[in-house]
Amino acid sequence: MLNALTRKALSENRRPAEGPFLNLSRCDDPALNSKVAKSWSRELVSKVRAISTFNGDRPFEFVQHKALDEKITIGYLSNNFRNHPQAHLVCSLFGSHDRRRFKVNCYSYGKNDGSHYRKQI
DSSP: OHHHHHHHHHHTTOOOSSOHHHHHHHOOOHHHHHHHHHHHHHHHHHHHHHHOOOOTTOOOOOOOOSOTTSOEEEEEEESOOSSSHHHHHHTTTGGGSOTTTEEEEEEEOSOOOOOHHHHHO
16 A cells, blocks of 8 residues: 555655655665655755755755865764664774774763673774
8 A cells, every 4th residue: 555655646746655764664676765765855955945045956065174185074973882783783884984084983872881882882
């Protein structure tokens, strides 16, 4: 039933009720996943354009403020930097960044359980 509703909304050029993440988790059709994500993206862009002072087809422009040789800082925020399934899955991620190019910070707003995962992260 949800597939039919999603496909109907897309065929009418409307955003389906189900979001991209739900669609990815329940549907293994990459073409449909892409259409759902693009429909949500189009709606978000139109909302931003409606409230922004940007003009033209490029509502988002990033100006490079740092010198090219400076490190890019990446911050990760979670309440699961502890003995938790999410920490088990992402623990190796933090050490995989090229430290010559990136400064990595992890911020926790969760419980400090003193676990190996907490200390490693």
